[in-house]
Structures are given as structure tokens and as C-alpha cells.
Amino acid sequence: MSELKVFTIKKNIHENNAKVAQATREELKKQGTYLINIMSSPGSGKTSTLVSTIKALKDEIKIGVMEADIDSDVDAIAVQTAGAKAVQMHTGGMCHLDATMTKQGIDELGVEELDLVFLENIGNLICPAGYDVGAMKNIAILSVPEGDDKPLKYPKIFGKVDVLIVNKIDVIEHFDFRMDLLEERVRKLNKDITIFPISAKTGEGMDEWLNWIRKEIKTRG
């Protein structure tokens, strides 16, 4: 296992975010690297979902992960151990990544030979929703213990993402969580969203999510 790269990102407020995001997307497309931006609350299971995904796909797809965190490098070590090329980005207190920061992560990671790169965004449902980071697809993870009312309270992120992963379905019987109510609330904001109920812990529902990734990568650019 190679040494983990950890760096603090620099903020460049003078760049035009939409322009940088579009340039990133075009460059990645040209070289055949698919970028997925993953957003969620702390503890929803971004890292455990990634670890399960990497373990399942690492022999068929070359995967990289950019871990963005206020502090620590535990997540980057976890995904690196699972078999991904990884880089840890520290944001110095900022609560989201924009396209310029993401570009720094891509440059630090080195993505030329990678098929798929995940950006694990900073853990919250608010700030990251407003920024195009240059990804091909944007994904939110909501875990069952957080509650089925979250689309009512954070409509922006649920209205924007292409895919919603509902994690921790293995504990659904212990919570007052109605999947039908969640789906109804999400679809009111986002008619065409793809929803994958999964348990990263037990593996339930993972096949549909993995097949979605395989198909996305095959049909890209």
C-alpha cells in the first residue's frame, strides 16, 4: 500500500465555479474517468458504502477516492485499505467543496489510469448542495436512522441529486421510518431520481447499486 497523501486545499475565490466545473468534466470525459460526487450527513455511511463498493468492484474497475474532511484521515485510510487509490483533502473548516478545490484533489490523486473516482464531500446536507464540482453524477446518501422527513427539511439537495442511496435498511424495523413516505417526499422534489435502498453492512441491495455503476461507466462519453 502506498503512503497516503494528505493535503490542505486552497480556496480560490476568483475562479468562476461553473466554468471550472465544466472544464473538469470535459477533461475527465476525454481521458475516460467517471467522477461521482457523494454527499450526506455525518454518519450516514458514505465511507462504509464506498468501502463495500470498492471491495465488490476493484477487480473489474480501477477506482480512486478523494476524501474531503475538516480533519483526520481515517476515511482515506479505510478506502485505501479496501483497494482504492486515495487522497485525503483537508478543508480547514469549510463545509463544502467547489470545482476549484475538487480540481486540486484530482491533480493530487492523479486520475489518468482510473476508470472511476468518488469525491466524498464534507458531511452535511446544506453547503455541498449548492456547488457543481465537475462530477458526471451527484449522489446523496440518507440513512434510515436520520428519518424519512429529511427531504422536507433539506429540499435543495434532495431536489438536485441524480441518485439517492438509502443506507442502513438492516435496522429499519427499529426506527419509525417509512420508505414509501420518503420516496413520495423525494419524488415531489425530483421526479426522475434513482433510489437504491441498501445496507452497506449486510450487502442487501448492493447489487442494484453496483450494476448502476457498471452501466454508467460502460455508457460514458
Added chain:
Amino acid sequence: MSELKVFTIKKNIHENNAKVAQATREELKKQGTYLINIMSSPGSGKTSTLVSTIKALKDEIKIGVMEADIDSDVDAIAVQTAGAKAVQMHTGGMCHLDATMTKQGIDELGVEELDLVFLENIGNLICPAGYDVGAMKNIAILSVPEGDDKPLKYPKIFGKVDVLIVNKIDVIEHFDFRMDLLEERVRKLNKDITIFPISAKTGEGMDEWLNWIRKEIKTRG
């Protein structure tokens, strides 16, 4: 039940936050109102903890709640139904409250005859940690499903609060969560923090938390 007041707060970037916070604290102290700022991730149980707390204390303490949310008023309706005077504050996308915004909430709520006011801050562990809102005490809620590693990733908030409520202990057997490890990690950041493991759902551990509130209110000012 009176009609619920819902309003959008205005941001005033010219005010000095520390000065406004201190003035708020002094004013509240003078009139005998105790303000507690509650912070957590979405779905940790801020509202359900408040609802249980209000139901238990409403006959002995006059309680008000300022609910801050990006959108919706479901939380304010819940605490109002439980027996608190409530106001819903909409932040228009901002991910925290500062002292000036909190002051607007206090003025809208009307706190003269209240013994205790809770500010339910915006649901995330990052932005709210940086702002003194003028409260006497700052509290974080972490729920068991979020994981015992959160102090490693969000050291600022765990290092700053006076009290940590660990909620959803009724489901602890279904998660890889070690209370001893959590406490060790938190105390490394914050030696003197008070920790209350509770279940707002089953009532387990609530007595210690309620007694803490009673004592704080009795010894204030």
C-alpha cells in the same frame, strides 16, 4: 394553541458577533431567561429530545423554542404541540445562526415570561460550531447510528460544547458503537464536558438530563 410564527431571518454582516452575543446573554440574564443552543447533524434527534424534555418539564418551567431550519415548519409545530412557545426561523440556505440572527428569533418569540429558551440550530456539525449565539450553554447531540468516530472528524464542535447528549441508546446493540471509545475521544478534546447518554424515544437516561436543566435554571444569574 396559538398560531405558529414563521419568518425569514435577515443577515447583518456589519455587526460584531461577539458583542451582540454578549449583549444578548446579559439581557437574558437580567430578565431571568436561560438560553440553550442545541446543535447536531440532521436526524440526531434534536426535535425529539426537545419534545420529550418539554413534556417532562412544562408544568414546572416555562419553555420557548426557536426552530431554525433551511425550510419547513414541522419541527416548530412538534415542539408547540408538546407545550412550548415556538417560533420557526428560516435561514434562506445559511448553515448556521449567528448572534444577530438569534436576537431576531428572541424578539419574534417574545421571551420575557419564559424561564428557558432552546435554540434548535441548523442541522450540521460544522458551521454552527464557530458562532457564539449568546446562549448560556451550548449542547451537541450525537446519535448512536452516526458512529463513535465523529469527534475525530468534527473536533471543533465536540471541543467547544458544555454538554454532549448521546441519543438513541435504545438501538446501541444494532450498531458498532462503543460508548467508552466515544467518551475517550470526546474528553481528549474537552476534559470537562458533561455527557448524557439518553433515548428520547424510550425515556432512558432522561432524568439525569432533566435534573441538569433544573439545576442550571435554579443556579443561573
